[in-house]
Amino acid sequence: MSVMKDLRNRWFVTMLSAAAGLFFAGALALSTLTYVSVMEAREGVELRNAVESAELLSNGSLKVSLSIELINPSPHCLRINSISWSVRIDNTTAAPLFIPVTTAYAGASAGIVVDANDGTTLGFEGFVSDPERLAAIRGFANFSAGSDDDYTIEILPYLHDFRVVAWIDNFDHDYQYYRELYLNDMVRIERSYYGGEYR
Amino acid sequence: MKVRKEDWKRMAAVAAMSAPAIAFMTFDFVFPNISSPSLDKSVFVAFLLSILFGMPSGYLTRRTDLAILTVLIYVFLGYSLAIVAYSAPFVFYDFHIVFPGLYFLFFLNLTVIPLMMFVLGGFIGVVLGQLLGESFDREETAQAFSRGHP
Numbered sequence: 001m002s003v004m005k006d007l008r009n010r011w012f013v014t015m016l017s018a019a020a021g022l023f024f025a026g027a028l029a030l031s032t033l034t035y036v037s038v039m040e041a042r043e044g045v046e047l048r049n050a051v052e053s054a055e056l057l058s059n060g061s062l063k064v065s066l067s068i069e070l071i072n073p074s075p076h077c078l079r080i081n082s083i084s085w086s087v088r089i090d091n092t093t094a095a096p097l098f099i100p101v102t103t104a105y106a107g108a109s110a111g112i113v114v115d116a117n118d119g120t121t122l123g124f125e126g127f128v129s130d131p132e133r134l135a136a137i138r139g140f141a142n143f144s145a146g147s148d149d150d151y152t153i154e155i156l157p158y159l160h161d162f163r164v165v166a167w168i169d170n171f172d173h174d175y176q177y178y179r180e181l182y183l184n185d186m187v188r189i190e191r192s193y194y195g196g197e198y199r
Numbered sequence: 200m201k202v203r204k205e206d207w208k209r210m211a212a213v214a215a216m217s218a219p220a221i222a223f224m225t226f227d228f229v230f231p232n233i234s235s236p237s238l239d240k241s242v243f244v245a246f247l248l249s250i251l252f253g254m255p256s257g258y259l260t261r262r263t264d265l266a267i268l269t270v271l272i273y274v275f276l277g278y279s280l281a282i283v284a285y286s287a288p289f290v291f292y293d294f295h296i297v298f299p300g301l302y303f304l305f306f307l308n309l310t311v312i313p314l315m316m317f318v319l320g321g322f323i324g325v326v327l328g329q330l331l332g333e334s335f336d337r338e339e340t341a342q343a344f345s346r347g348h349p
Binding site for chain 2: 002003006007010013014017018020021022024025027028030031032034035036038039040042043171172173175179180183186187
């Protein structure tokens with residue numbers, strides 16, 4: 001008896017097997033395409049066009065700000081888990097080693113979502129009005145006046161440290177066991193802008 | 200015993216129907232959070248499904264040795280297909296490898312237990328499939344005799 005004739009005689013089981021085979025082939029293809037698009041997000045998401053500024057206000061406070069674009073070229077949205085921004089001045093001449101200027105943080109509760117194939121501009125502003133901290137910043141600027149660096153308080157070498165962590169879409173990511181931690185990394189995106197460099 | 204050309208065709212047909220399930224379950228075991236539908240890394244569910252997908256081998260193949268060979272063939276094909284899916288972003292697209300250095304070892308490390316389950320479940324499925332086939336045959340024979348047309 002030929003194979004086809006035998007399979008036709010046992011058509012019920014053959015049809016069930018073929019249908020299940022097709023279903024799982026489709027599921028595999030769909031999952032593989034999802035895997036590819038997740039990889040697209042992991043590699044394609046980037047920070048760009050950072051604009052730093054510092055301004056001395058009329059009331060004597062210092063306003064420091066950063067504006068930066070988060071580009072998402074992937075077909076999945078990004079759910080921002082945390083954004084941290086800190087500004088400091090590295091002091092290589094004497095203690096302290098650095099002068100903190102300002103910091104800011106936004107968590108998951110902020111509910112920031114970057115749509116698929118889209119981008120958003122993230123902006124932060126910090127105001128320094130603490131006299132002690134302002135004095136340290138002014139002292140750094142005045143000290144540089146005696147050296148080759150002719151700084152003013154607006155053009156000091158502020159070091160912006162900006163970090164953003166996001167989850168890709170709604171994929172599960174709360175795995176706790178050691179052998180499953182890679183799944184969290186799989187759908188996690190972390191980008192940073194530090195000292196003028198994008199990472 | 201000799202394996203005829205017809206037997207190879209039958210084994211290929213059965214393997215083609217069962218291999219996608221093995222491939223999907225293996226891939227799902229590596230990336231349960233991005234695959235759909237997901238078994239959530241449940242070895243037990245994978246084992247039960249592998250018994251189910253071993254049954255056609257036993258049901259459609261009379262010879263037990265060939266049915267067991269069919270199980271080995273479709274597990275091999277399915278596992279190979281899963282490796283292709285696992286490698287797809289790096290082979291068919293120009294993405295960087297996520298886990299360089301331990302690329303295939305990582306995959307094998309995660310899937311070696313399910314792989315054994317697929318083979319074991321397939322063997323059990325063969326036995327159940329053959330029992331089911333014999334039961335169907337007995338039923339057909341009994342009905343044919345009861346109608347007076349043996």
